[in-house]
Amino acid sequence: MIEVRIDQLLKARGRTFYWLAKETGISHTTLWRLKKGKALGINFITLEKLSEALDCQPGDMFLFIKQKRQHTRKRLRIHAPGGSASKVIRSKVD
Secondary structure (H helix, E strand, C coil): CEEECHHHHHHHHCCCHHHHHHHHCCCHHHHHHHHCCCCCCCCHHHHHHHHHHHCCCHHHHEEECCCCCCCEEEEEEECCHHHCCCEEEEEEEC
16 A cells, blocks of 8 residues: 655655645645555556645655455356256455
């Protein structure tokens, strides 16, 4: 999971979210989606504008948090030809 640290950078610099939107020309909606972890990606131009406005490196804005993978079991039902009883097979899914 990638954590966006824009709020912390703004606070450390005594700046507001409104200032960042005005300074970069990036919409409040885009910044909000980044802040809340709702963005699916980030454009390099957006990243460059944020880096310049916050006077930081891209790595300062993001933190990678390693998550444990959850193992689940999935049930597969296989039907035998001729309408006879079906088998249930359990398989491990990562």
